[in-house]
Amino acid sequence: MRALVFEEFGGPLTVREVADPAPAPDGVVVEVGASGVCRSDWHAWSGHDEDVVLPHVPGHELAGVVAAVGERVRGWSVGDRVTAPFVCACGSCPPCREGAGQVCLRQTQPGFTHWGSFAQLVALDAADVNLVALPDDLPVATAAALGCRYATAFRAVTGVGRAAPGEWVVVVGCGGVGLSAVQVAVAVGARVVAVDPSPGARELAASMGAEHVLDSANGVVDLTGGGAHVALDCLGSPATCEASIRSLRPRGRHVQVGLLPPAQGRPVIPMELVVARELAVLGSHGMAATDYPAMLSMIAAGRLRPQDLVTREIGLADAGAALVDVGRTPGVTVITSF
Template sequence: MRALVFSSFGGPLSVQEVPVPEPAPGGVVVRVAASGVCRSDWHAWQGHDPDVVLPHVPGHELAGTVAAVGEGVRRWRPGDRVTVPFVNACGRCPQCAAGEHQVCTRQTQPGFTHWGSLAEFVALDAADVNLVAVPEALDLATAAALGCRYATAFRAVAHVGRVRPGEWVAVHGCGGVGLSAVQIAAAAGARVVAVDVAPGALDLARELGAEHTVDGGGDVPAAVGELTGGGAHVSLDALGAPVTCANSVRSLRPRGRHVQVGLLPPEQGRAEVPMERVIALELQVLGSHGMAAHAYPELLGLIAAGRLDPHRLVTRELPLDDAPAALAQVGRQPGIAVVTSFSRVSPAG
């Protein structure tokens, strides 16, 4: 199969021929129809994830059709249209028994613990626990975005941040997950302030429902405080950087809720959380890590009802041959880039 491969951290990215995976017991192999190019894939390439073993195929945000089924799989057959959370839960540990699959202690993650979905085929574990059926009305390019950025934002806004109508929500970082959070929070009836350093990202945030936008290069907490009349009720760091984390906490009004969504790799510096402010204002500091497969029906129902439209976040569809450049330049163009063609591109003429 053709796959995007890197053999050194931060080194060359190239499309190569590699072996097709076999399904593990309880697992499946999916023929990939679409795979997002995500900042988390960039972190894997840079060596920020200890699970990555070289050489490596990144990619964790996917949709496609089941190609092969391992021993013991009961719910899925070849040809089924599926997506999957980026956290593949084991289904057997105490966290899984409590329904908290997104913090499974024995989780696997395509594109991190094993080869991922920027390839023609990808192996997925514990299929009966992790696979999500994709409705026929939902195109697979849009479904791919649900596996990480959109579903992650949905849980962060709706379940962890508990955003309510009329509340002020600040979103720090308007990449794929941040823009998803903007749309989801606005659809929930919140008043959204979007923060980023890129004018194009802020323009798209306004199109997706942000009431105000703020240049992230300035005094962000002061700007958010002025626009919201005292600070946000909920503030999300959707980028994952020391400055956005600190700005998010400092943007809150008393008893506000900070939700950390973006990864904070120690290699990029430790975030300094102003705990004196957390105590004095009784702030809540919350983490949010993906969304379990069993929680997808609520999200899919809102999409089917037209209340949410993740397709608007997909701004580019690419061939696999363009994935190396897209991964190297992740974050430079607003919206979500999705690889939707995996065959070799014939030269013109």
């Protein structure tokens, strides 16, 4: 198969022929129809994830068609249209038994623990636990974003942040996850302030329904009449993490969505505010396959429009450059030809 490969962290990204994957006994191989270019893939290429072993094929945000099935798989067949969470759960550890597969103790992640979806084929583990059937009318480029950015934002806003109608939600960082969070928060009736230094990102956030768009979080407390009820750091940097926490009103909820690898520096958490305002500091790590139906039903009803976030479709030959420049083009970039 053709795949995008790197052999050193931060090094060249080249498209070449590599061996086809084979399905694990409980897994499948998916023929990739689309794969999003995500900031998490940039972290893998940059050497920020200790699971990545060189040489490596990145990519974790995917949709496609089942091409091969392991002997122990019962619920899926060749030809099924599917996506999967970027966290592939084992289905049997304590968190999985509690319905929290997104923090599985034995999780695997395509593009991190093994070769990913910047390729014509990708192997996924524990298929009966992790695969999600795609509606026939959902375009594959749109479906790819559901495996990571959109699903991650959906759970961060609704499940972890518990945003309610009429509450102020501040989204710090309006890349793919942040724009998804804006759209989801608006759909549940929240009042949204979107923060990003990029004029293009702010324009997209406004088009998604953000009530206010700002180039920094300064002034959010006054603008929202005392601070946000929920604030999400959707970029993942020491500065955006601190800004998110400082934008909260008393008893507000901070949700850390963007990755914060130690190699990029650790944030300063203003614990004096956490104590004095009784703030909740929460983490959110993807979304288990069992939680997808609520999101898919809102998409089917037209309340959510993930397709509006896809601003660029590219071929595999252009994926290396897109990965190096991730975040510089507003919206979601998706590989749709391999």
